Amino acid sequence: MVSPCPDGVPTLPGRWLDRRARLCPVSSPEPVRTPEPSTGVDLRVNVGTVRLKNPIIAASGTFGYGLEFAHLVDLNRLGGIVVKGLSAQPMAGAAAPRMCETASGMVNAIGLQNIGVRAFVAEKLPQLRHFNAAIIANVFGCTVSEYVEVISILEDAEGLTAYELNISCPNVEKGGAEYSTDPILTAEVVAAARSASTRPLWVKLSPLIGRIGLTAKASEEAGADALVIANTYPSLCIDAHNRKSRLGSTTGGLSGPAIKPITMRLVYEASRVTKIPIVGLGGIEGPADVAEYMLAGASAVEVGTAHFVDPRASEKLVGNLEMWCRDANTFEISKLRGSLEA
Numbered sequence: 001m002v003s004p005c006p007d008g009v010p011t012l013p014g015r016w017l018d019r020r021a022r023l024c025p026v027s028s029p030e031p032v033r034t035p036e037p038s039t040g041v042d043l044r045v046n047v048g049t050v051r052l053k054n055p056i057i058a059a060s061g062t063f064g065y066g067l068e069f070a071h072l073v074d075l076n077r078l079g080g081i082v083v084k085g086l087s088a089q090p091m092a093g094a095a096a097p098r099m100c101e102t103a104s105g106m107v108n109a110i111g112l113q114n115i116g117v118r119a120f121v122a123e124k125l126p127q128l129r130h131f132n133a134a135i136i137a138n139v140f141g142c143t144v145s146e147y148v149e150v151i152s153i154l155e156d157a158e159g160l161t162a163y164e165l166n167i168s169c170p171n172v173e174k175g176g177a178e179y180s181t182d183p184i185l186t187a188e189v190v191a192a193a194r195s196a197s198t199r200p201l202w203v204k205l206s207p208l209i210g211r212i213g214l215t216a217k218a219s220e221e222a223g224a225d226a227l228v229i230a231n232t233y234p235s236l237c238i239d240a241h242n243r244k245s246r247l248g249s250t251t252g253g254l255s256g257p258a259i260k261p262i263t264m265r266l267v268y269e270a271s272r273v274t275k276i277p278i279v280g281l282g283g284i285e286g287p288a289d290v291a292e293y294m295l296a297g298a299s300a301v302e303v304g305t306a307h308f309v310d311p312r313a314s315e316k317l318v319g320n321l322e323m324w325c326r327d328a329n330t331f332e333i334s335k336l337r338g339s340l341e342a
């Protein structure tokens with residue numbers, strides 16, 4: 001059951017998110033610090049040819065199409081917004097319940113519900129492009145030709161900065177194996193998307209792979225401009241009282257603070273075998289989390305589950321990051337990238 005928070009934004013009742021909200025009455029895990037007029041901190045970063053005014057990007061599926069948050073969040077403060085995953089046809093998504101909490105995060109099985117790429121181009125993008133944040137379209141399909149179809153439709157639209165290819169999807173032509181779990185399937189879908197696209201192509205990997213280096217390399221060689229590491233971790237939550245899964249589609253994907261150290265290792269390992277930039281995400285809440293991902297090798301980060309604790313999480317993080325950098329005598333945040341000491 002979903003209960004409204006004081007802002008009127010739906011939040012999940014339960015253990016971790018509730019506890020977070022109680023501990024932090026302003027509903028943000030971090031105290032909010034308003035940057036002084038001139039901190040001297042340069043938050044600008046590059047993800048390949050994409051220049052962002054700061055490294056904070058709202059993650060796909062946790063921030064709608066961005067517009068739903070515009071009355072609460074100053075979207076112009078964000079480095080970027082990755083919109084909800086787009087498919088060739090609208091999708092109704094999975095059976096309810098679709099989300100449940102865990103000790104330090106949440107598990108979701110939304111089932112990639114979305115309005116379809118054509119409705120996005122006609123109804124959302126014209127408004128979204130007026131905001132001063134990079135707009136990144138998250139793209140997925142069940143076949144390679146569906147990925148290509150979505151990109152081809154987006155190619156004719158103005159106002160997009162890049163594509164983020166979600167390859168944690170079952171390939172119905174290959175017995176349902178996820179593209180991301182097999183370097184050959186990864187290379188096939190990335191190469192097809194590359195040929196269809198004139199915009200920067202970011203490839204979002206699944207964490208469920210034995211050696212991330214193989215998929216990372218396969219993406220790079222097939223033409224990816226950046227890697228996004230990573231998606232959620234396949235999980236199962238059971239209600240022992242009724243002996244049923246807590247989710248309508250039985251299994252789901254784990255996200256939030258629980259996955260941060262595991263994903264950060266993937267960022268670190270991928271950064272050692274590829275030359276293309278990495279966008280890191282998984283469990284980011286505060287400015288130190290951002291710095292840690294950058295030290296591990298990320299050029300920028302995305303914020304996901306934190307929006308379910310506080311819809312303004314990523315906006316607040318921009319200001320808090322600036323103050324954190326000043327306190328840490330880090331006046332060019334881009335210099336943190338990959339500077340983990342041995």
Ligand SMILES: Cc1cc2nc3c(=O)[nH]c(=O)nc-3n(C[C@H](O)[C@H](O)[C@H](O)COP(=O)(O)O)c2cc1C
Nearest residue numbers: 059060061085108166230231255256282283304305
């Ligand atoms: C409710 C929900 C919906 C999501 N939908 C998508 C999606 O449509 N496409 C996608 O690539 N990732 C999706 N994700 C994954 C997030 O973008 C992100 O990779 C993951 O949650 C890890 O980051 P976090 O720990 O900061 O949430 C979704 C995550 C959540 C929690």
